[in-house]
Amino acid sequence: MPGPPPLVSVVVSARGNTQSVRNLLDALAVQALPAAQMEAVVVDNDLPGPVRPIADAVCDGTWPFAVRVLYEPTPGLSAGRNRGICAARGRYVAITDPDITPDPGWLHALVAAIEEEQVFAVGGRTDVTYPGGQITALTTALRECHGAVKWPAGREMAVWPYWVTGCNLLFDRQTALDIGLFRTDLGRRGRWMGDCEDLEFIDRARQAGHQTLIEPAARASHPVYRPETTLRYFVRQGAGHGVCVARMHLSVTVEPAAIQAGCRDVHAAAVGLAAGWTFLDRSRAVEGARDLVRIGAYHLERGRLRLLGRRPIALAQYAPKEPLPWT
Structure with missing residues (x-):
């Protein structure tokens, strides 16, 4: 028993x-x-x-x-x-x-x-x-x-x-x-x-x-x-992360901070990649490459989901931090 x-x-x-x-x-x-x-x-x-x-x-x-x-x-x-x-x-x-x-x-x-x-x-x-x-x-x-x-x-x-x-x-x-x-x-x-x-x-x-x-x-x-x-790891991780954030739209309202895939983000990633490569700052260049792959994967996956007729939930808006229930 x-x-x-x-x-x-x-x-x-x-x-x-x-x-x-x-x-x-x-x-x-x-x-x-x-x-x-x-x-x-x-x-x-x-x-x-x-x-x-x-x-x-x-x-x-x-x-x-x-x-x-x-x-x-x-x-x-x-x-x-x-x-x-x-x-x-x-x-x-x-x-x-x-x-x-x-x-x-x-x-x-x-x-x-x-x-x-x-x-x-x-x-x-x-x-x-x-x-x-x-x-x-x-x-x-x-x-x-x-x-x-x-x-x-x-x-x-x-x-x-x-x-x-x-x-x-x-x-x-x-x-x-x-x-x-x-x-x-x-x-x-x-x-x-x-x-x-x-x-x-x-x-x-x-x-x-x-x-x-x-x-x-x-x-x-x-x-x-x-x-x-390594660069290979971060590029693969960025691709997977971008795809998964895109898929999250199907079931939850995704906070904007979790997306960061707009035109300004693309520009910042490209600048970081170029500056890191120019000034031999490896970590900055890797971050830029990872972000470009992440953003590309995010938009490609969202496009694929739209073609399949998968409708996303609207984006959340920033809101003031909720007070803790025990304070």
């Missing part, structure tokens, strides 16, 4: 990163939240085949909480997460990635915030690290491709200029099922570097009347290695 359901289900979708899954489970084993109040749902999203290294690695370990391994044959981060959320038994679902290392107080801080403030979701602070040495040459815009750079000092609503990331997010499971889970045409899928699945999910919830909070005390670290700091 299964025991009582846990308070929190930690859902992680893994593809080809077996050792990272074990490291994540080891980090969850030292969480301040009692082990009896949590479970881990690991979704194997590897290619089909008789060998399941993720399942084998998890089954070989011993952790103080329940660990379940599921298989999701549809490739894609969103598909894997959705599979885990549907199978989760906890009242709350915390989603993260295999290569994330949460602080011991991570889950406790997320749960405390969501229960004290009575919001739909809480996102924690994710600190990007660069193993082997800090890469200081990257511009702020390029660093934001790896994760948020600016964080509030205390609890704040997840509205611009702050945003949450899918590797550090806790939400009410039943509400998520009611509003719909992650869109599978967004997010990373194999070698395709899509994203915005977490941004669209939170925006859709907010536009349905459900608030999301940022709790900077819920900290985790995310390593970024040198292959993710």
Whole structure:
């Protein structure tokens, strides 16, 4: 007979990163939240085949909480997460990635915030690290491709200029099922570097009347290695980001700050590329090239969607920041 359901289900979708899954489970084993109040749902999203290294690695370990391994044959981060959320038994679902290392107080801080403030979701602070040495040459815009750079000092609503990331997010499971889970045409899928699945999910919830909070005390670290700091990486990331922002128009009202694809933005990107190339400022030139690719991909995808008869939702307008409900 299964025991009582846990308070929190930690859902992680893994593809080809077996050792990272074990490291994540080891980090969850030292969480301040009692082990009896949590479970881990690991979704194997590897290619089909008789060998399941993720399942084998998890089954070989011993952790103080329940660990379940599921298989999701549809490739894609969103598909894997959705599979885990549907199978989760906890009242709350915390989603993260295999290569994330949460602080011991991570889950406790997320749960405390969501229960004290009575919001739909809480996102924690994710600190990007660069193993082997800090890469200081990257511009702020390029660093934001790896994760948020600016964080509030205390609890704040997840509205611009702050945003949450899918590797550090806790939400009410039943509400998520009611509003719909992650869109599978967004997010990373194999070698395709899509994203915005977490941004669209939170925006859709907010536009349905459900608030999301940022709790900077819920900290985790995310390593970024040198292959993710190359021109090729940023160009691919820009293309995927542009396509996904264009697709977001089909389900949510997209904030103008998330688009930045007008004539002035094209001009600024071109100037940045030319100036960076002229003055041998590599990071500025890479940022300009990435932005030009991103803007081009955004408009091409919007045009394709129009030809298919997919009607977008109107753009949002800038509005004053909403006062916090607890102030």
